[in-house]
Amino acid sequence: MKMEKALEELADRRARALEMGGAEKVERHRSRGKLDVRTRIEKLVDPGTFREVGTLSGSAQYDADGNLVSMSPANFIFGRAKIDGRDVVIAADDFTVRGGAADASIREKSVQAEKMANHFRIPMIRLIDATGGSVRTVEAMGRTYVPGSPAWGPIVSNLETVPVVSLVLGSVAGIASARAVASHLTVMVKDTSHMFIGGPPVVARLGIETTKDSLGGYKIHEKSGAVDMVVGTEEDAFAAARQFLSYLPSSVGEQLPQLDRCEVAPDQSLRDIVPEDRRKIYKMREIVTRVVDPGSFMEMAPMFGRASIQGLARVDGRTVAIMASDPRIYGGGWNADTCDKIARFFDFVETFRIPVLNFVDCPGFVIGPDAERTGTIRHGARTMSAIYRSTVPIMAILIRKVFGVAGAAHMNHEVYRHRIAWPSGDWGSIPLEGGIEAAYAADLEAAEDREATLAEIVARLDALRSPFRTAEAFGVEEIIDPADTRENLVEFVHLAYRRNMIDKPPVRYRP
Amino acid sequence: MADIELKSDVSGRVWQIPKSAGDSVEAEEAVIIIESMKMEIPVAPEQSGTVVKVLVAEGDEVEEDQTVAIFSPD
Structure with missing residues (x-):
């Protein structure tokens, strides 16, 4: 057979790559409740679809005669695969090889992975389990180096070109943390992942004692706003990535996926949700989940900027972006975090041209010393600017309060207004x-x-x-029976899909 | 089950304290009500149990995330 020896060597080298950091290190990794990198990829993608690029890359040792003695594979694995039949790029760190350390990797691999997603205009999924730079590199290189982030340009470009999902699957630091949050969706796993700029040993040099959990555990980051979702297991993280992608196109400029239409009967129980006493609260999520397609609401960042509930859902099989006030948090008033959350959300919906349903119960900005100290008004003005620059179709559903400057920002009033109100409306x-x-x-x-x-x-x-006095003066376009909300949303969504790909401004997304 | 801390979701003023130490509480029933942005915002456990200790008094100012009661879930 021709090439017999070469093919034997190819098979041998491929087999060595599959060993990752070696049996002992893989076992230690698994004993910490984590999956190894190749199992992760297998569980994330459609069976048998992972096509690796750079399988043979790594660091080899040869004997005096030039024979391969040992091979340590690169600590960054990437390739193409399919999720629900759609092409994606998977880029995954291997913690079992030098802790996935960024500066021990072959840099060109991560650059090529990002560029590949951009080139083919397919979603980028990062499985992050790596540290940043390591001082050990100084000795290995025999010199220091001026830091640069060669992959950052493609990372930024991808945010404006394709859906980007990062799953934080270990204790990540430095550039790995930056990669994690430079995403449209960042997911952490409860007890096995952490995220830091610098980890506890580095922080200890400042004289501050911390643990991984107290410094960068999920309880910190679900409230810091650095991650969008916290899940219980790695498998849950893979499911979240798949679900998120199901709402989105493969790249900007493509229409959103459209599933089968979905009939839902009018729901009269919606009339009973908002209390007559305006000081009393209610559960806005109950309203959202009863008017979108059953089981379709995927909430993001529920513990950050909590006065605004945000996520993706479907109405009659079409993807919509949900923004809804939560009266349980400052009556739905906007503080600085809430403003930041909304501004980023508008970057996201503009990027992928997702029509917005905005369920409004907003008494305005949060007021008081904390609000002034945190510069709420600047965050708010920035958010209002994002909304007034948005061109995706927005439908506002005024559930109760609409007050003040923040209340006014429920849509861009410079363009056609698609808006309905419930009889519980109260504004000024x-x-x-x-x-x-x-x-x-x-x-x-x-x-x-x-x-x-x-x-x-x-x-x-x-x-x-x-509110009827307001309607007399056409100060609100239509007041409806809450039971008819769903039918109004369905009509809007079909109209919005005629419109959402027209007049697209250049995409600009900031993480 | 271990005792848990009930925290206020918002900063504001303690308006009412409908429950005292030893009282049993249903899931989502208010133990303390905070007035914030002119709204009555309850501090309520996610599951039923017993109030172990109330840590604030009516009229107290509370911070966001401040522990206002200790609670023993069923």
């Missing part, structure tokens, strides 16, 4: 509660019985508060 420049004392200060000052005068003013203004 500022809420009557609290605004009266300021606006009627002179009357109250002059009153003999301050409380009685206040009650009289409240009663007078309350009578003017009916």
Whole structure:
């Protein structure tokens, strides 16, 4: 047979690559409750579809006669595969080879992986389990080096070209953490993943004692906003990646996936959700999940910027972006974190041209010393700018409150407004509660019985508060029976899909 | 089951404390109500159990994420 020897060597070298960091290191890795890198890829993608690139790369030792003695595979594996039949790029760190350390890797591999996703315009999925630079490299190289991030350009470009998902599957630091968050979806696994700029030993040099959990565990990052989702197991993380991709096109400029249509009967129980007492809260997620296709809502960043609920869902089989106030958190008022969350969300929906359903119950920006100290108004103005620059179709569903500057930002008012309200609607420049004392200060000052005068003013203004008076003046386009919400959404979504790929501005996405 | 801390989701003022130490509480029933942004925002456990200790008084200012009660789930 021709090439017999060469083919034997090829098979031998491929077999060595499959050994990863060696039996002992793989076993130690597994004993920490983690899957090895090749099992991860196998579980993530459609069976048998992973086509590796750079299988033979690594660091080899030869004897004096030039025979291969040992081979340590590269600690970064990548290739093409399919997920639900669609092409993707998978890029995965191998922690069993020098802890996946970035500067011990073959840099060109990660650059090529990012470029491949960009070239073929297919989603990029990173399985991250690596540290950043290591001081050991200095000795190995015999010199230091000026840091640079050769893959960062392609990473940024990918954010504006294809869906990018990063799964944090170990204790990651430095450039690996930056790669993790430079994504449209970043997922952490509860007890086996951590994320730091510098880990506990590095932080200890500052005189601050920490543990992996206290410094960069999931409880820190689900609230820091650095990750979008926390799941229980690596398998859950793979399922989250697959579900996320199912809502999105393979690249920008392509229409969103459209599944089979979905009939849902009008739901009269929606009439009972919003309490009559305006000081009482309710569960906005109940409304969202009852009007989108059953089981289709995937929430992102539920523990960060919590006054705004965000995620993806389907209506009549079409992907929609969900933005909804949560009255349980500051009555739905926006603080700095909430503003940042919304601004990033608008970058995301603009990138992939996803029509937005905005369920509004917003009393305005959160006020008070904390709000001023954290510069809420600047974060808010930035968010409003993002909304006013957006061109994707937005439908606002005014559930209850719409007050103040943040309330006004429920859509871009410069363009056609697609908007409905529930009869529970309550709006204005500022809420009557609290605004009266300021606006009627002179009357109250002059009153003999301050409380009685206040009650009289409240009663007078309350009578003017009916949303139907606003509708008379066409200040709100339509007030509907909450039970009819779904049918209104379905009609909008079909109209939105006629419109969402028109007038696309250049994509700009910032992580 | 080990005791857990009930935390306030928001900063604000303690408006009412409907439950005391020793009281049993249903899932999602308010132990403490915080007034924030003119709304009544309950601090409530996700599952039923017993209040072990209330750590705040009516009128107290609380911070976001502050532990306001200790709770023993069933």
